[in-house]
Amino acid sequence: MAYRFETLQIHAGQETVEGTTRSRAVPIYQTSAYTFDDADHAARLFALQEFGNIYSRIMNPTNDVLEKRVAALEGGAAALAFASGQAASAALLLALARPGANVVVSQELFGGTFALARKLLEPWGCAVRAVAPTPEAVSEALDGDSVGVWLETIANPSGTVPDLSALAEAAHAGGAPLLVDNTWGCGGYLCRPLSQGADAVIHSATKWIGGHGTFIAGVLVDGGSFDWGSGRFPAFATPDARGRSYLERAGRRALAARAEDLGLFTLGMTLSPYAAFLGLQGLETLSLRVQRSCDSALALAQWLAAQPGVERVLYPGLPSHPSHATARRVLEHGFGAVLAFETRDAASARAFLDATRLASQLANIGDAKTVVIQPWSTTHAGLSEAARRAAGVTPAMIRVSVGLEDLGDLKRDFAGALAALPA
Numbered sequence: 384m385a386y387r388f389e390t391l392q393i394h395a396g397q398e399t400v401e402g403t404t405r406s407r408a409v410p411i412y413q414t415s416a417y418t419f420d421d422a423d424h425a426a427r428l429f430a431l432q433e434f435g436n437i438y439s440r441i442m443n444p445t446n447d448v449l450e451k452r453v454a455a456l457e458g459g460a461a462a463l464a465f466a467s468g469q470a471a472s473a474a475l476l477l478a479l480a481r482p483g484a485n486v487v488v489s490q491e492l493f494g495g496t497f498a499l500a501r502k503l504l505e506p507w508g509c510a511v512r513a514v515a516p517t518p519e520a521v522s523e524a525l526d527g528d529s530v531g532v533w534l535e536t537i538a539n540p541s542g543t544v545p546d547l548s549a550l551a552e553a554a555h556a557g558g559a560p561l562l563v564d565n566t567w568g569c570g571g572y573l574c575r576p577l578s579q580g581a582d583a584v585i586h587s588a589t590k591w592i593g594g595h596g597t598f599i600a601g602v603l604v605d606g607g608s609f610d611w612g613s614g615r616f617p618a619f620a621t622p623d624a625r626g627r628s629y630l631e632r633a634g635r636r637a638l639a640a641r642a643e644d645l646g647l648f649t650l651g652m653t654l655s656p657y658a659a660f661l662g663l664q665g666l667e668t669l670s671l672r673v674q675r676s677c678d679s680a681l682a683l684a685q686w687l688a689a690q691p692g693v694e695r696v697l698y699p700g701l702p703s704h705p706s707h708a709t710a711r712r713v714l715e716h717g718f719g720a721v722l723a724f725e726t727r728d729a730a731s732a733r734a735f736l737d738a739t740r741l742a743s744q745l746a747n748i749g750d751a752k753t754v755v756i757q758p759w760s761t762t763h764a765g766l767s768e769a770a771r772r773a774a775g776v777t778p779a780m781i782r783v784s785v786g787l788e789d790l791g792d793l794k795r796d797f798a799g800a801l802a803a804l805p806a
């Protein structure tokens with residue numbers, strides 16, 4: 384039976400209630416390794432002739448439920464849990480990159496992904512081409528050595544929403560897979576990029592999947608849709624020590640197999656089962672929390688736009704936002720839980736932040752608590768001034784990740800902080 388999102392977020396991946404204890408909740412399997420029936424069983428598992436648990440760097444039953452649940456929510460063929468969103472991104476990029484290749488990325492990119500591109504890919508000989516997230520710019524940047532196009536569902540803090548299906552077409556016409564950081568698509572509740580033509584998705588589960596600001600985690604979802612046998616990805620077709628390539632042993636899940644081999648088996652960027660359990664707790668209420676935050680974000684954006692001292696509000700849910708029409712097609716249920724607004728200048732932005740009482744000043748998003756920050760001097764401070772402006776960041780900008788508090792209380796907090804701005 385095909386269950387809907389709200390059912391899958393509670394049940395998917397937990398096929399059976401655990402046999403010995405009958406624990407209804409998914410248990411935290413806090414173990415490093417798993418016993419073999421006998422020596423033959425061990426050899427069969429290591430030869431990949433039979434599937435079974437071996438060692439928790441590469442597999443764990445708690446993590447397995449999280450992986451299957453996110454794969455179900457995103458409509459993917461397989462998923463892998465990682466120690467952070469960064470680790471999931473690194474595993475995906477490493478699975479595709481090679482010396483002489485290039486990756487085409489949106490110029491409005493999460494800072495950590497830029498860091499991976501600049502500190503990991505470029506020194507190893509894989510070029511990174513940052514362009515506007517439009518089909519025209521992406522088509523122009525692609526060539527015969529392009530191994531991926533990397534976008535974000537909703538860019539931060541500009542709120543740009545790329546036209547995913549048009550970009551999937553452009554990427555595929557250029558022979559490259561479309562890779563989407565869907566962190567802001569909130570576990571698939573606002574957007575399921577695989578259904579719009581993307582080939583792989585990553586999440587920082589630290590954000591809305593977890594939802595309470597209590598742990599760091601990432602997930603990579605393999606859409607199972609891309610043809611890795613085209614010749615552009617020789618690593619997928621190269622036989623391993625046992626004589627079998629990723630394509631031969633994993634078929635349409637070859638990307639997940641390679642990312643698991645590199646990211647978990649080789650690099651050990653493994654999620655702890657305790658964090659996986661927290662991720663599962665978060666998922667059970669994902670749609671309820673995200674809906675509430677999106678509804679409050681829209682109301683707050685509309686309210687802020689009418690306040691003295693606020694020069695501009697950036698939120699894709701407002702008709703004034705350049706991405707509004709695209710966002711209506713690409714997103715469902717809402718326009719995201721994050722908005723940005725500009726005060727008169729950098730000093731006013733800081734004065735606002737220091738005058739809030741309810742909202743926390745911190746570098747995170749997707750928390751049940753509303754959080755505020757000045758991206759110019761914090762999350763985006765590592766970029767050049769030109770790169771910050773290209774990413775839509777200005778000194779007077781404040782980013783708000785709207786939590787689950789009472790909307791009236793939030794408005795009162797913001798009104799008080801606006802009243803404290805220098806004249």
Ligand SMILES: *Cc1c(COP(=O)(O)O)cnc(C)c1O
Nearest residue numbers: 467468469493564566587589600
């Ligand atoms: C936070 C974030 C990441 C990185 O995730 P971590 O869990 O912090 O490693 C990647 N992409 C986006 C869009 C994010 O917001």
